Amino acid sequence: MIDGWAAEAVARLDREREDAGPTPLRDFPLPEAWGVRLRLKDESAQPTGGLKHRLARALFAQAIASGRITEGTTVVDATGGPMAVAEAYFARLLGLPYIAVMPKKSSGAGVERLGGTCRYVDPPLAVYEQAARLSEEIGGHHLDHYRSAAEVDWRGASLADELFGQVGDCPRWIVAGAGTGATSAAIGRLLRARGLRGRLAVADPENSAYFPGWATGAPDYATGMPSRIEGVGRPRMEPAFDSAVVDLVVPVPDAASVAAARHVRQVTGLAVGAATGTNLWAALELITRMRDRGERGEVVGVIGDAGERHLATCHDDAWAAARGLDWRPYAERLRDLLGEP
Incomplete structure (x- = not known):
């Protein structure tokens, strides 16, 4: 039997969730001629400012x-x-x-x-x-x-539940990063449980085990090297990551993550972390393929880490240079892709 303190503690967690409310979907501008809409699920609106x-x-x-x-x-x-x-x-x-x-x-x-x-x-x-x-x-x-994270009962409060309640018709692609892997697993399982036509892509930075592990079908794949992109990528395949529900893993260069994070800030004013850049770069790769095939529809990605502290990380030239991340060529590629001066 659950005791009095435990019952009150769980009720307090439920009230916190209700008070926090749903996080918004933000439009990311794309050339109208492409016929593709990109929206970003802004988890930085959470009380602690992130996806976790x-x-x-x-x-x-x-x-x-x-x-x-x-x-x-x-x-x-x-x-x-x-x-x-x-x-x-x-x-x-x-x-x-x-x-x-x-x-x-x-x-x-x-x-x-x-x-x-x-x-x-x-x-x-x-x-x-x-x-x-x-x-x-x-x-x-x-x-x-x-x-x-592999065992957690989300109690109907996962990002996936909330997202599918907001988007209406299912997007062609949903793009998520993977730290523990729990978020991508929840999205992928819900897509399949509801018989939705959307597909799930995981955006993966350098050094992470998720892309090679997914590509080779090795559930115990390990690189032994830490990710340089805070919040996404792991040196090993974590128990919560479910390869079976992932349609595609998109490897993203770390310097591209930095460039894309800076681009999100230019467009939205949000000082996002490099993990959001990883997600955006992967989403734009998928959108480019859709454009080239003449496909129309919607793609949804995730902002998980906006905050002023990132002004001293991926938005700072000295920080990037100290890590050998030359983001400028990727920033130029983004401008060319999006038709910006």
């Missing part, structure tokens, strides 16, 4: 309902960036201590602003072992979001 917000909420709800998180439980996870911020947000909402175990060179400022604690680990791949060990030592709960 929904997953973090679902993970907390499931762990509470199953009794793994109880009143006062310290929640631990091996994570950084938007996922760590989202988890810290929900831990504070529920009055729970939270510890993010992350690589030594990461910034935990967002977690600490929300009252969480950061433990820094070197080498980076040791974060998983250290998070599991720490959780056991203190009697906490290891959220383990990469594994847990």
Whole structure:
């Protein structure tokens, strides 16, 4: 039987979801003659400003309902960036201590602003072992979001459910990035469960295992190299990634992701992260193929990470140069494609 604290905690998560409301679909301008409409699902409108917000909420709800998180439980996870911020947000909402175990060179400022604690680990791949060990030592709960995302009960609140309620007629393509892989899996499964004609493409950055793993059919494919694009790409095929529901994986050069992120900012004013650039570049590849075949219709992509902090990352020339990312040739290709001066 669920106890009083757990019932109130789950109700609080449900109220938070209702208060947050649906995130908007934003039109991205394309030449009218193409006959293709591109819309971006703007997950940066979530309270923590990113795509990981929904997953973090679902993970907390499931762990509470199953009794793994109880009143006062310290929640631990091996994570950084938007996922760590989202988890810290929900831990504070529920009055729970939270510890993010992350690589030594990461910034935990967002977690600490929300009252969480950061433990820094070197080498980076040791974060998983250290998070599991720490959780056991203190009697906490290891959220383990990469594994847990494969099992999470979205309770009707996934991006996929919301998206299909907004778009009306199903788009020809839906384009998503893959971190844990949970979002693309939810979209792909819903497409098939409802018998919709739309197809799912995953946009994948350099060093990620998803494109080669999908292309070769190897569920345990691993590159062993971290993605340079925050929020998407993994050095291994994660349990939540469902290759069977993915119609196409589009590999995207990291410098192209930077150029496309900058282009989104020029068009919309949103300082998106490079992961949104990855998504846009893949969407435009698909749209170009549609245009060349004379196909009309709609493509929907995802903005998952807009925020002022990205002005110091992919929108900053010095940041890009320090990582060897020459985005200018790709920016020129975008201008030529879209007929811009």
